[in-house]
Amino acid sequence: xxxxxxxxxxxxxxxxxxxxxxxxxxxxxxxxxxxxxxxxxxxxxxxxxxxxxxxxxxxxxxxxxxxxxxxxxxxxxxxxxxxxxxxxxxxxxxxxxxxxxxxxxxxxxxxxxxxxxxxxxxxxxxxxxxxxxxxxxxxxxxxxxxxxxxxxxxxxxxxxxxxxxxxxxxxxxxxxxxxxxxxxxxxxxxxxxxxxxxxxxxxxxxxxxxxxxxxxxxxxxxxxxxxxxxxxxxxxxxxxxxxxxxxxxxxxxxxxxxxxxxxxxxxxxxxxxxxxxxxxxxxxxxxxxxxxxxxxxxxxxxxxxxxxxxxxxxxxxxxxxxxxxxxxxxxxxxxxxxxxxxxxxxxxxxxxxxxxxxxxxxxxxxxxxxxxxxxxxxxxxxxxxxxxxxxxxxxxxxxxxxxxxxxxxxxxxxxxxxxxxxxxxxxxxxxxxxxxxxxxxxxxxxxxxxxxxxxxxxxxxxx
Numbered sequence: 001x002x003x004x005x006x007x008x009x010x011x012x013x014x015x016x017x018x019x020x021x022x023x024x025x026x027x028x029x030x031x032x033x034x035x036x037x038x039x040x041x042x043x044x045x046x047x048x049x050x051x052x053x054x055x056x057x058x059x060x061x062x063x064x065x066x067x068x069x070x071x072x073x074x075x076x077x078x079x080x081x082x083x084x085x086x087x088x089x090x091x092x093x094x095x096x097x098x099x100x101x102x103x104x105x106x107x108x109x110x111x112x113x114x115x116x117x118x119x120x121x122x123x124x125x126x127x128x129x130x131x132x133x134x135x136x137x138x139x140x141x142x143x144x145x146x147x148x149x150x151x152x153x154x155x156x157x158x159x160x161x162x163x164x165x166x167x168x169x170x171x172x173x174x175x176x177x178x179x180x181x182x183x184x185x186x187x188x189x190x191x192x193x194x195x196x197x198x199x200x201x202x203x204x205x206x207x208x209x210x211x212x213x214x215x216x217x218x219x220x221x222x223x224x225x226x227x228x229x230x231x232x233x234x235x236x237x238x239x240x241x242x243x244x245x246x247x248x249x250x251x252x253x254x255x256x257x258x259x260x261x262x263x264x265x266x267x268x269x270x271x272x273x274x275x276x277x278x279x280x281x282x283x284x285x286x287x288x289x290x291x292x293x294x295x296x297x298x299x300x301x302x303x304x305x306x307x308x309x310x311x312x313x314x315x316x317x318x319x320x321x322x323x324x325x326x327x328x329x330x331x332x333x334x335x336x337x338x339x340x341x342x343x344x345x346x347x348x349x350x351x352x353x354x355x356x357x358x359x360x361x362x363x364x365x366x367x368x369x370x371x372x373x374x375x376x377x378x379x380x381x382x383x384x385x386x387x388x389x390x391x392x393x394x395x396x397x398x399x400x401x402x403x404x405x406x407x408x409x410x411x412x413x414x415x416x417x418x419x420x421x422x423x424x425x426x427x428x429x430x431x432x433x434x435x436x437x438x439x440x441x442x443x444x445x446x447x448x449x450x451x452x453x454x455x456x457x458x459x460x461x462x463x
Contacts (some may be wrong), residue, residue: 002344003058005221006296008229008251009155013346018220019249024060026052027211027248029224029232030112032069033093034078037100038273039290039301040257040264046287047254047295047347048223049106050389054343057388065214066109067207068094071116071200076189086190087116100274103283104290105390105397113210115201119192121209122201125243126181126194134242138172140184140197144204144235146177149242155251156230165231179235181205204235211236212245222248226255227263255298257290264301272301281310284398288313288391291349311450312357316382317393318456319360319367322421323379327372329394332387333380339388349389356385368424416447420456 003016018024028048031041045066055062069075070090079089094114126142129135134148146152146160153160165179180202185191191198201209211219224233233251240247256263264272277286289309293299323330336359342351363378386392419438426434442449442458449458 003054004344004346005250005252006346008233008253011157014250016220016250018060019218022059022061024055024062024221025215025219026062026064026221026223027207027215027219028064028066028109028222029207029228030066030068030109031094031097032072032074033090033097034072034074035093036273036275037093037097038264039277039286041097042100042104042106042274043257043290043299044223044225044254045101045106046104046290046390048252050291050295050349051221051223051252051347052107053388053390054347063110063215065111065113065211067210068097068112068114069203069206070094070114071190072203080188096275103274103278104287105283105395107390111214113214115206115210116190118206118210118213119194119201121213122182122205123194125205125209125212125239126196128243129181129239132242132244134239135181136174137196138174140199141172141180142182142196143173143178144181144239144242145174146179146238147175149238151241152238153234155237156234158230158234163230163234165235179204179231181239204232204239207232208236208240208243208245208247212240212247217244218246219248221250221252223252223254226253229253252295254295257299257301259301261300277306281306282398284391284393285310285313291389291391292353294350295347312353313391314458316356316360316386316391318458319363320379320382320393322367323363323375324394326367326421327376327379330376330379330383332384332392333377335384335388336381339385343388352385352389356382359385368428416442416458420449420458424456 004013005016006012007014026048028044030045031037048064048066052062052064071086075090076086079086082089126135129144130137133145135142135144153163156163160177163177165177167180182194182196182205183199183202185198185200189200191200211222222233222236233253237247237251258264259272274286281289286306289306290299292309292312320330336355338355338358339352342348342355345351359378359381363375363382366372366374366378383392383394387395392398419442423435423438426432426438439449447458449456
């Protein structure tokens, strides 16, 4: 396989060679369901959805596990502050994340395990660590003894004496470097029975137990946001390897969505929720905005950048609809070599989108020249390429809930596209007065027209 992926552990691109021929296994750290999802949260899900689609296109049977952290200090605090049961608070926001993933076209995960459903696996992992001398119990808590694992710090490329777990100095730790595997029960908090007393799991333990339960002791790819490299993924790797599991072959991390140069987070108050943005742009347009930049590059959010992405996507969409209306529905065809090369180079979505827009320009030129076969081939290629990115304009997922385009929207689209075709014909004849007249009619009707090298696109002025 020609795919190369940037591995955080080695800090270089590596050829992707799956453990099992014809299959790929991926574990992605999913949501901690403490609040409503914003675009910073869902970027990770979208990036690994593109990876999954690309691997599937290459013929691999992909198993993707994306967990739900439904027990956590923040969940307990926020539920208590709201006067609601912790489980109801977590479930409410888990549904909100599911709706956001679906609205942005993410394929369903193979399994979405909840942390609270896998306590037996966590207990078993702790017991293995204790047997090997890597964990100890103290005062009802259980800790991982970091200095017993010589490779600690290798994933995040830090020296062990330079790190801090961020857990504070309390408890009965033997060493401040050690991190919590199991937390002793506190009054009013949920707890589970274990050989060390009642309590609840630590965050890092959860993912090691769930990933290996569903994917086995060794799997292909572990993914998540850049902020998880340390301490979360470093600790996952340490406890899993120390227990005897080879764990992940490749570590992938996506960059953040930022505002004003800072990572988007609820604590900073600089969030943009999915439901608010979907009142302004369509799900497919927001997906285009979030998957367009390279997954390892930060996205600095701005309204202007979002609407530039909307216009860019509508140029693709407009071309495909023009072909469908004038020639017939194009079926997904062949990928361009430039698209394949970009995607095989560490999922280079910017180059992949450049290949799509290049094909759109060629297809619009063919349409204007009356070359129906060339225009149809271009549209078929565009559908194939956008399909890999989850952006196919004719994918039923992007239609209305009943699976068909709303009749009013369809009628408006047909009328506008016919007028744009008349305008283009007038421009080809160099009858610019007639072309301007068509544009003026559209403007008066509240339709904004934008000309570009890819062809004209239109939108309603209040969008």
